[in-house]
Amino acid sequence: MTLIELEQIIATRAKASPEESWTAKLLAKGPEKAAEKFGEEAIEAIIEAVKGDTAKLTSEAADVLFHLLVMLHARGVSVADVMAELAARQGQSGLAEKAARPKS
Template identity: 85%
Template sequence: MTLEELEQIVAARASAAPEDSWTAKLLSKGPEKVAEKFGEEAIEALIEAVKGDAQGLTSEAADVLFHLLVMLHSRGVSVADVMTELAARQSRSGLAEKASRSE
């Protein structure tokens, strides 16, 4: 599965009735709640990474990716937008790119 395919799944679920779809129910609570859920999933992934639990990390990373796409959807940001940003950064080293954000 690609991120674009997952983005399509999120969009399809977002258009469902909140009583029929977890994604639609979460989105109905607003972008702030969606961001909070993404944060919760990210923390759970961090915990699994620190524990060294590869299977747990794999599972939580899947949740992180899914909820990242839900969060992007909630704010009208596409995977293509993110990939364009990443492509633009490829012309600079990671250190130079990070330094430019600090200015």
């Protein structure tokens, strides 16, 4: 499965009834809840990475990718948008790219 295919699945599920779809139920709670869920999954992946349990890390990484795409969908950001940003950074060292970011 590709990220584009997963994005399409999420878009389809988003149109379903919240009583029938976990994705629709999560999205119905708003973008903030989708972001919170993504954060929870990211923390769980970090824990498994530190523990060194590759099977659990694989499972948690799948949850992270899924919930990242749900969060992006909630804010109207596409995988294509993200890939375009990555492409714009291509050919630039990571250190140079980070240094060029505006200070917040």
